[in-house]
Amino acid sequence: MxxxxxxxxxxxxxxxxxxxxxxxxxxxxxxxxxxxxxxxxxxxxxxxxxxxxxxxxxxxxxxxxxxxxxxxxxxxxxxxxxxxxxxxxxxxxALSEQEAIRMTREAREPAKILNARIGMIDDRPIWEVSYRNENDRLGYYVIDLRTGEWIQTIDNI
The missing domain is CATH 3.10.450.40 (Nuclear Transport Factor 2; Chain: A,)
Known part of the structure:
Protein backbone atom coordinates (compact mmCIF):
# COMPACT_ATOMS: atom_id res chain seq x y z
CA MET A 1 0.00 0.00 0.00
CA ALA A 94 -12.68 55.70 -30.69
CA LEU A 95 -15.28 53.22 -29.49
CA SER A 96 -14.42 51.52 -26.25
CA GLU A 97 -14.22 47.74 -25.95
CA GLN A 98 -17.48 47.78 -23.97
CA GLU A 99 -19.23 49.76 -26.72
CA ALA A 100 -17.99 47.32 -29.39
CA ILE A 101 -19.23 44.37 -27.34
CA ARG A 102 -22.60 46.07 -26.73
CA MET A 103 -23.01 46.73 -30.46
CA THR A 104 -22.19 43.08 -31.21
CA ARG A 105 -24.75 41.88 -28.65
CA GLU A 106 -27.42 44.10 -30.18
CA ALA A 107 -26.66 43.11 -33.78
CA ARG A 108 -25.92 39.38 -33.42
CA GLU A 109 -27.47 38.30 -30.09
CA PRO A 110 -24.61 35.87 -29.36
CA ALA A 111 -24.80 33.16 -26.74
CA LYS A 112 -21.35 34.14 -25.46
CA ILE A 113 -18.82 36.89 -26.23
CA LEU A 114 -15.30 35.44 -26.35
CA ASN A 115 -13.14 38.56 -26.76
CA ALA A 116 -12.56 41.78 -28.66
CA ARG A 117 -9.43 42.86 -30.51
CA ILE A 118 -8.26 46.01 -32.24
CA GLY A 119 -6.77 45.64 -35.71
CA MET A 120 -6.73 47.16 -39.17
CA ILE A 121 -8.50 46.26 -42.40
CA ASP A 122 -7.45 48.25 -45.47
CA ASP A 123 -5.82 50.95 -43.29
CA ARG A 124 -9.06 51.29 -41.34
CA PRO A 125 -8.90 50.72 -37.56
CA ILE A 126 -11.45 48.13 -36.45
CA TRP A 127 -12.84 46.21 -33.51
CA GLU A 128 -13.19 42.49 -34.15
CA VAL A 129 -15.48 40.87 -31.59
CA SER A 130 -15.49 37.07 -31.52
CA TYR A 131 -18.45 35.16 -30.12
CA ARG A 132 -20.30 31.86 -29.97
CA ASN A 133 -23.78 31.83 -31.47
CA GLU A 134 -26.80 29.83 -30.29
CA ASN A 135 -25.49 26.75 -32.16
CA ASP A 136 -22.13 27.04 -30.37
CA ARG A 137 -20.51 28.05 -33.66
CA LEU A 138 -17.78 30.70 -33.84
CA GLY A 139 -18.52 34.13 -35.27
CA TYR A 140 -16.77 37.46 -35.79
CA TYR A 141 -18.41 40.87 -35.88
CA VAL A 142 -16.21 43.62 -37.31
CA ILE A 143 -16.95 47.30 -36.83
CA ASP A 144 -15.13 50.55 -37.53
CA LEU A 145 -13.21 51.63 -34.41
CA ARG A 146 -14.02 55.32 -34.90
CA THR A 147 -17.62 55.35 -36.15
CA GLY A 148 -19.10 52.02 -35.05
CA GLU A 149 -20.11 51.37 -38.65
CA TRP A 150 -20.58 47.67 -39.42
CA ILE A 151 -17.90 46.31 -41.77
CA GLN A 152 -18.47 42.57 -41.90
CA THR A 153 -19.81 39.52 -40.12
CA ILE A 154 -18.32 36.07 -40.31
CA ASP A 155 -20.67 33.53 -38.78
CA ASN A 156 -21.09 29.77 -38.26
CA ILE A 157 -17.46 28.78 -38.43
Whole structure:
Protein backbone atom coordinates (compact mmCIF):
# COMPACT_ATOMS: atom_id res chain seq x y z
CA MET A 1 0.00 0.00 0.00
CA UNK A 2 2.87 2.33 0.84
CA UNK A 3 4.38 1.79 -2.64
CA UNK A 4 1.06 2.65 -4.30
CA UNK A 5 0.80 5.94 -2.36
CA UNK A 6 4.40 6.85 -3.18
CA UNK A 7 3.76 6.03 -6.84
CA UNK A 8 0.62 8.21 -6.89
CA UNK A 9 2.48 11.11 -5.24
CA UNK A 10 5.26 10.86 -7.84
CA UNK A 11 2.71 10.67 -10.67
CA UNK A 12 0.76 13.68 -9.38
CA UNK A 13 3.99 15.66 -8.92
CA UNK A 14 5.03 14.86 -12.48
CA UNK A 15 1.60 15.93 -13.79
CA UNK A 16 1.74 19.24 -11.89
CA UNK A 17 5.28 20.02 -13.05
CA UNK A 18 4.45 19.02 -16.63
CA UNK A 19 1.29 21.13 -16.66
CA UNK A 20 3.17 24.15 -15.30
CA UNK A 21 5.90 23.85 -17.93
CA UNK A 22 3.32 23.41 -20.71
CA UNK A 23 1.37 26.48 -19.55
CA UNK A 24 4.49 28.64 -19.38
CA UNK A 25 5.66 27.60 -22.85
CA UNK A 26 2.24 28.13 -24.39
CA UNK A 27 1.84 31.63 -22.94
CA UNK A 28 5.42 32.69 -23.74
CA UNK A 29 4.74 33.95 -27.32
CA UNK A 30 1.92 36.21 -26.07
CA UNK A 31 4.00 37.59 -23.19
CA UNK A 32 6.97 38.19 -25.47
CA UNK A 33 4.85 39.90 -28.15
CA UNK A 34 3.32 42.14 -25.47
CA UNK A 35 6.70 43.09 -23.98
CA UNK A 36 8.30 43.66 -27.41
CA UNK A 37 5.37 45.80 -28.58
CA UNK A 38 5.42 47.93 -25.44
CA UNK A 39 9.17 48.50 -25.80
CA UNK A 40 8.84 49.29 -29.53
CA UNK A 41 6.01 51.79 -29.02
CA UNK A 42 7.67 53.40 -25.97
CA UNK A 43 10.86 54.04 -28.00
CA UNK A 44 8.99 55.73 -30.85
CA UNK A 45 6.15 57.57 -29.11
CA UNK A 46 5.42 59.35 -25.85
CA UNK A 47 3.77 56.27 -24.29
CA UNK A 48 4.07 56.50 -20.52
CA UNK A 49 1.47 54.08 -19.13
CA UNK A 50 0.15 50.84 -20.64
CA UNK A 51 -3.42 49.71 -20.03
CA UNK A 52 -4.32 46.97 -22.55
CA UNK A 53 -2.69 44.81 -25.21
CA UNK A 54 -4.52 43.31 -28.20
CA UNK A 55 -3.25 40.83 -30.80
CA UNK A 56 -5.21 40.79 -34.07
CA UNK A 57 -4.64 38.26 -36.87
CA UNK A 58 -6.46 39.14 -40.08
CA UNK A 59 -4.85 39.30 -43.49
CA UNK A 60 -2.01 40.94 -41.57
CA UNK A 61 -1.09 40.84 -37.89
CA UNK A 62 -1.48 43.94 -35.73
CA UNK A 63 -0.44 44.42 -32.12
CA UNK A 64 -2.16 47.21 -30.20
CA UNK A 65 -1.26 48.98 -26.99
CA UNK A 66 -3.70 51.26 -25.22
CA UNK A 67 -2.48 53.66 -22.61
CA UNK A 68 -1.55 57.21 -21.79
CA UNK A 69 1.08 59.44 -23.30
CA UNK A 70 3.27 61.85 -21.36
CA UNK A 71 0.55 64.52 -21.56
CA UNK A 72 -1.95 62.20 -19.87
CA UNK A 73 -4.01 61.66 -23.04
CA UNK A 74 -5.51 58.22 -23.62
CA UNK A 75 -4.09 56.82 -26.87
CA UNK A 76 -4.26 53.70 -29.03
CA UNK A 77 -1.05 52.57 -30.73
CA UNK A 78 -1.69 50.02 -33.50
CA UNK A 79 1.53 48.39 -34.71
CA UNK A 80 1.70 46.48 -37.99
CA UNK A 81 3.78 43.40 -37.21
CA UNK A 82 5.45 43.30 -40.63
CA UNK A 83 7.12 46.65 -41.14
CA UNK A 84 6.47 48.11 -37.71
CA UNK A 85 4.30 51.03 -38.87
CA UNK A 86 2.56 52.64 -35.88
CA UNK A 87 -0.90 54.16 -36.16
CA UNK A 88 -1.68 56.41 -33.20
CA UNK A 89 -5.26 57.38 -32.38
CA UNK A 90 -6.93 59.31 -29.61
CA UNK A 91 -8.99 56.98 -27.43
CA UNK A 92 -11.58 59.74 -27.02
CA UNK A 93 -12.32 59.48 -30.78
CA ALA A 94 -12.68 55.70 -30.69
CA LEU A 95 -15.28 53.22 -29.49
CA SER A 96 -14.42 51.52 -26.25
CA GLU A 97 -14.22 47.74 -25.95
CA GLN A 98 -17.48 47.78 -23.97
CA GLU A 99 -19.23 49.76 -26.72
CA ALA A 100 -17.99 47.32 -29.39
CA ILE A 101 -19.23 44.37 -27.34
CA ARG A 102 -22.60 46.07 -26.73
CA MET A 103 -23.01 46.73 -30.46
CA THR A 104 -22.19 43.08 -31.21
CA ARG A 105 -24.75 41.88 -28.65
CA GLU A 106 -27.42 44.10 -30.18
CA ALA A 107 -26.66 43.11 -33.78
CA ARG A 108 -25.92 39.38 -33.42
CA GLU A 109 -27.47 38.30 -30.09
CA PRO A 110 -24.61 35.87 -29.36
CA ALA A 111 -24.80 33.16 -26.74
CA LYS A 112 -21.35 34.14 -25.46
CA ILE A 113 -18.82 36.89 -26.23
CA LEU A 114 -15.30 35.44 -26.35
CA ASN A 115 -13.14 38.56 -26.76
CA ALA A 116 -12.56 41.78 -28.66
CA ARG A 117 -9.43 42.86 -30.51
CA ILE A 118 -8.26 46.01 -32.24
CA GLY A 119 -6.77 45.64 -35.71
CA MET A 120 -6.73 47.16 -39.17
CA ILE A 121 -8.50 46.26 -42.40
CA ASP A 122 -7.45 48.25 -45.47
CA ASP A 123 -5.82 50.95 -43.29
CA ARG A 124 -9.06 51.29 -41.34
CA PRO A 125 -8.90 50.72 -37.56
CA ILE A 126 -11.45 48.13 -36.45
CA TRP A 127 -12.84 46.21 -33.51
CA GLU A 128 -13.19 42.49 -34.15
CA VAL A 129 -15.48 40.87 -31.59
CA SER A 130 -15.49 37.07 -31.52
CA TYR A 131 -18.45 35.16 -30.12
CA ARG A 132 -20.30 31.86 -29.97
CA ASN A 133 -23.78 31.83 -31.47
CA GLU A 134 -26.80 29.83 -30.29
CA ASN A 135 -25.49 26.75 -32.16
CA ASP A 136 -22.13 27.04 -30.37
CA ARG A 137 -20.51 28.05 -33.66
CA LEU A 138 -17.78 30.70 -33.84
CA GLY A 139 -18.52 34.13 -35.27
CA TYR A 140 -16.77 37.46 -35.79
CA TYR A 141 -18.41 40.87 -35.88
CA VAL A 142 -16.21 43.62 -37.31
CA ILE A 143 -16.95 47.30 -36.83
CA ASP A 144 -15.13 50.55 -37.53
CA LEU A 145 -13.21 51.63 -34.41
CA ARG A 146 -14.02 55.32 -34.90
CA THR A 147 -17.62 55.35 -36.15
CA GLY A 148 -19.10 52.02 -35.05
CA GLU A 149 -20.11 51.37 -38.65
CA TRP A 150 -20.58 47.67 -39.42
CA ILE A 151 -17.90 46.31 -41.77
CA GLN A 152 -18.47 42.57 -41.90
CA THR A 153 -19.81 39.52 -40.12
CA ILE A 154 -18.32 36.07 -40.31
CA ASP A 155 -20.67 33.53 -38.78
CA ASN A 156 -21.09 29.77 -38.26
CA ILE A 157 -17.46 28.78 -38.43
Missing amino acids: KKVIIGLVILMSALIVGSTVLYQRSSQPYARARADTIAYVAERTSLSEVEEFYWYNGTETYLTITGQNEDGENRLYIVQQSGGQITSLSAEN
